[in-house]
Amino acid sequence: xxxxxxxxxxxxxxxxxxxxxxxxxxxxxxxxxxxxxxxxxxxxxxxxxxxxxxxxxxxxxxxxxxxxxxxxxxxxxxxxxxxxxxxxxxxxxxxxxxxxxxxxxxxxxxxxxxxxxxxxxxxxxxxxxxxxxxxxxxxxxxxxxxxxxxxxxxxxxxxxxxxxxxxxxxxxxxxxxxxxxxxxxxxxxxxx
Amino acid sequence: xxxxxxxxxxxxxxxxxxxxxxxxxxxxxxxxxxxxxxxxxxxxxxxxxxxxxxxxxxxxxxxxxxxxxxxxxxxxxxxxxxxxxxxxxxxxxxxxxxxxxxxxxxxxxxxxxxxxxxxxxxxxxxxxxxxxxxxxxxxxxxxxxxxxxxxxxxxxxxxxxxxxxxxxxxxxxxxxxxxxxxxxxxxxxxxx
DNA sequence: AGAAACATGTAAAGGGTTACATGATTGG
DNA sequence: CCAATCATGTAACCCTTTACATGTTTCT
Numbered sequence: 001x002x003x004x005x006x007x008x009x010x011x012x013x014x015x016x017x018x019x020x021x022x023x024x025x026x027x028x029x030x031x032x033x034x035x036x037x038x039x040x041x042x043x044x045x046x047x048x049x050x051x052x053x054x055x056x057x058x059x060x061x062x063x064x065x066x067x068x069x070x071x072x073x074x075x076x077x078x079x080x081x082x083x084x085x086x087x088x089x090x091x092x093x094x095x096x097x098x099x100x101x102x103x104x105x106x107x108x109x110x111x112x113x114x115x116x117x118x119x120x121x122x123x124x125x126x127x128x129x130x131x132x133x134x135x136x137x138x139x140x141x142x143x144x145x146x147x148x149x150x151x152x153x154x155x156x157x158x159x160x161x162x163x164x165x166x167x168x169x170x171x172x173x174x175x176x177x178x179x180x181x182x183x184x185x186x187x188x189x190x191x192x
Numbered sequence: 193x194x195x196x197x198x199x200x201x202x203x204x205x206x207x208x209x210x211x212x213x214x215x216x217x218x219x220x221x222x223x224x225x226x227x228x229x230x231x232x233x234x235x236x237x238x239x240x241x242x243x244x245x246x247x248x249x250x251x252x253x254x255x256x257x258x259x260x261x262x263x264x265x266x267x268x269x270x271x272x273x274x275x276x277x278x279x280x281x282x283x284x285x286x287x288x289x290x291x292x293x294x295x296x297x298x299x300x301x302x303x304x305x306x307x308x309x310x311x312x313x314x315x316x317x318x319x320x321x322x323x324x325x326x327x328x329x330x331x332x333x334x335x336x337x338x339x340x341x342x343x344x345x346x347x348x349x350x351x352x353x354x355x356x357x358x359x360x361x362x363x364x365x366x367x368x369x370x371x372x373x374x375x376x377x378x379x380x381x382x383x384x
Numbered sequence: 385a386g387a388a389a390c391a392t393g394t395a396a397a398g399g400g401t402t403a404c405a406t407g408a409t410t411g412g
Numbered sequence: 413c414c415a416a417t418c419a420t421g422t423a424a425c426c427c428t429t430t431a432c433a434t435g436t437t438t439c440t
Contacts, residue, residue, distance in 0.1 A: 001399070002287045009293045019419050032289035039400065041421060064408055064419045076297070083294050084302055087287040089313050092353060095194045095279040097224035100346050101201045102275050104339040105268070110276055121281050146371040147296040153367055154292050157360050161284060164352045172345055179338040193427075211391050231428070233393060256391045256436050 003043050004052075006033045008071055008079045011053060015070040018044050028132065031125075031158045044069055052078055100172075108176050115176070119169035126162040129155060195235050196244075198225045200263055200271045203245060207262040210236055220324065223317075223350045236261055244270055292364075300368045307368070311361035318354040321347060 010021055010029055021044075022037035024030070035043075047053045052075030058066045071079075096111075096118060103111050137144060137152045144152060202213055202221055213236075214229035216222070227235075239245045244267030250258045263271075288303075288310060295303050329336060329344045336344060 002290055003399085005294065006290045009290060009297075012297050013293070017419075018421090029290075029293065030283075032284055032286040034283045034285070034400095036401070037419090038402085038421080045421095060408090060419095062409075066419070079294050080298050083291045083298060086309065087291065087306055089310055090284070090286045090288070091222075091226045092224055092282075092284070092350075093226070094224040094282045094349075096282070097346050097349065098194055098198045098201060098221075099275045099279065100342055101205070101221065102197065102271050104342045105201075105204050106272050106275060108338070108342060114279055117278065118281055146300070149367060149371050150292055150296045150300060153360075153364050154289050156363075157286075157289065157356075158284075160356045160360060161353070164349075164356050168345075168349050168352060171348075175341060175345055179341050195427085209391075210393090228429070229391090230393080230430085237393095254437075258391070 002033060003035055003039065004047060005079060005082050006035070007040065007043055007047070008052065008075055011069055011071045012076070012079070015068050017058075017066040017068050019066070027128075028155070031129075032154070047075065051075070108180050112173065112176060115169055115173055119166060119173070122162050122165040122169065126159065126166065129159050129162065133159070194225060195227055195231065196239060197271060197274050198227070199232065199235055199239070200244065200267055203261055203263045204268070204271070207260050209250075209258040209260050211258070219320075220347070223321075224346070239267065243267070300372050304365065304368060307361055307365055311358060311365070314354050314357040314361065318351065318358065321351050321354065325351070 006025075006029060007021060010016065010024060016024070018037060018041045021040050022035070025033070025035045025040070044053065044055075048055055048069070051072060053069045054072055055067045055069050058068050060066060096114060099111060099114065100108075133152075133155060137148060137155070198217075198221060199213060202208065202216060208216070210229060210233045213232050214227070217225070217227045217232070236245065236247075240247055240261070243264060245261045246264055247259045247261050250260050288306060291303060291306065292300075325344075325347060329340065329347070
């Protein structure tokens, strides 16, 4: 399982509370591994018991208390061991693609709203990545550090996927209009 | 949940036994929704009880008996209803990307073997898709039917993703060689 | 005879999602 | 004062994965 390791990486990058991790998982790292706060708290507890991380309570004079976790040497070496293990390729999962195959037996135009929504969401994501890219990896005088190069490379895959999605959505919208142009005929064999 | 609906689509395309479905889920439709035979048998049982599918046992004179399932009108309308429901975008999940962020704290060269494996597997997948593409969607005299166009469009997304992966793998391999060229220095701070 | 593929399942364990629960602080 | 955000969890349910189980047919 990888949520453990994803959290270790996030904590190496910056010691944080569960709440902060949950928010970060909606952003950069979250593009390749999503997690809710409920899951995160459970895994943090497990890893603390295993000695991979340590917590320190930061009393908030004015704000709520925060339990800030940091990676221990044991956690660090567990991570180092993990990266050498072979990892299987991750299978994509798309409900929308199943719906497209289903639509072959129904009216493809029914998918146009869903398609437009996907197109919009992927567009929003891409814009967010592009903004982050400009802020963190471009416009600097000095060349990027090896660390930054690697992080940027991961981000580039995210960007490439979003671009792939967007191009596909546009192409598909055109296709549907081409193969099912008439805005009548509610289909599914009323002829029987 | 979508495995139910993915199976319905598969059964609409061709009535099949659980075993056949399991094999098909390692191929075309499986690229966007994976499932093992154990899962499939359970879902088939559930859907039969719900009246979405019906089974007929084909006694094999020589081969083992096969329980062949077909979609009922109830199942068909359940599917028609489902495609109009909104579907959230599916989050990608990649262990390898987590490892890349982890490698920023270790030696990136450790990822070269995993990278090569991924590159090879995505290459194999792409070749399989290309072969299928040529067989089913190209080289025909008549233009494709709307059904085929939709199936082809789904496949095109799969192909695009594989190409994205492959390009990224190649680029990344070059990057690692550039930022960590020396085949010594086992890293992780032996200086303390 | 033995291995591989065909064919259909059950069971246990673990991961993930959704709902529930609590309490403090900040901003309108 | 009420809503939103910060902050940390528990519990139930469902899905997924892995292991186990059984029996047949085909090919070598």
